[in-house]
Amino acid sequence: MILVAGAGPGGLGCAQALQYVGREVVVLERSPELRTAGAGLMVQVNAMRMLDAVGLAEPVAAVGVALTDGEIALADGTRLGGMALGAERWG
Ligand SMILES: Cc1cc2nc3c(=O)[nH]c(=O)nc-3n(C[C@H](O)[C@H](O)[C@H](O)COP(=O)(O)OP(=O)(O)OC[C@H]3O[C@@H](n4cnc5c(N)ncnc54)[C@H](O)[C@@H]3O)c2cc1C
Incomplete structure (x- = not known):
């Protein structure tokens, strides 16, 4: 054990x-x-591959949302930049 x-x-x-x-x-x-901290858990592509290797990718994907884009902004909303997060780019 x-x-x-x-x-x-x-x-x-x-x-x-x-x-x-x-x-x-x-x-x-x-x-x-159980305690909660933060806003959510962002699981990157490499982490999803590892979760898949131990049979967890499907249940995680079922309760998650696939992100397609990310944006970086100042607290007042001024956009600083963006990035593509979709599967077509990262697999
Ligand atoms: C305020 C805050 C907000 C965050 N927001 C986000 C977010 O929005 N999205 C995100 O992806 N990440 C976020 N993070 C980061 C995320 O919480 C950590 O990366 C993640 O929790 C690390 O996981 P872990 O298992 O290594 O450690 P932990 O989550 O810290 O887990 C360690 C566990 O071990 C237990 N433990 C410690 N010592 C012992 C012992 N001797 N015996 C038994 N149990 C023990 C602790 O009680 C704890 O439950 C945030 C972190 C903080 C502090």
Whole structure:
């Protein structure tokens, strides 16, 4: 049995990967409750490939939104630049 300390994205991803290759895993989390920080989880193309390798790409995509464009702006909305994020560019 493998113990994983911490149920953040790293710990849960590690646990899933270990289970995927047949290892018995127990995740230990010191926090007594689930907390939310930030606005969302942006999963890049290379991370989606890794999630796919451990059987998680489909469930993650099912609860996510595929981004096609990104923009960088000042707090007042002034646009500084943009970038293409779509699958046609990055695979
Ligand atoms: C305010 C804030 C906003 C953020 N916003 C975003 C965002 O919008 N989008 C985004 O993609 N990323 C965001 N991030 C970054 C993101 O939260 C981290 O990159 C991500 O959580 C790192 O995952 P992790 O599993 O490595 O660590 P963590 O998420 O920190 O997980 C570690 C876990 O281990 C537990 N732990 C620690 N020590 C022990 C122990 N000894 N025993 C048991 N459990 C233990 C902790 O309680 C914690 O739950 C934000 C971060 C912060 C602080």
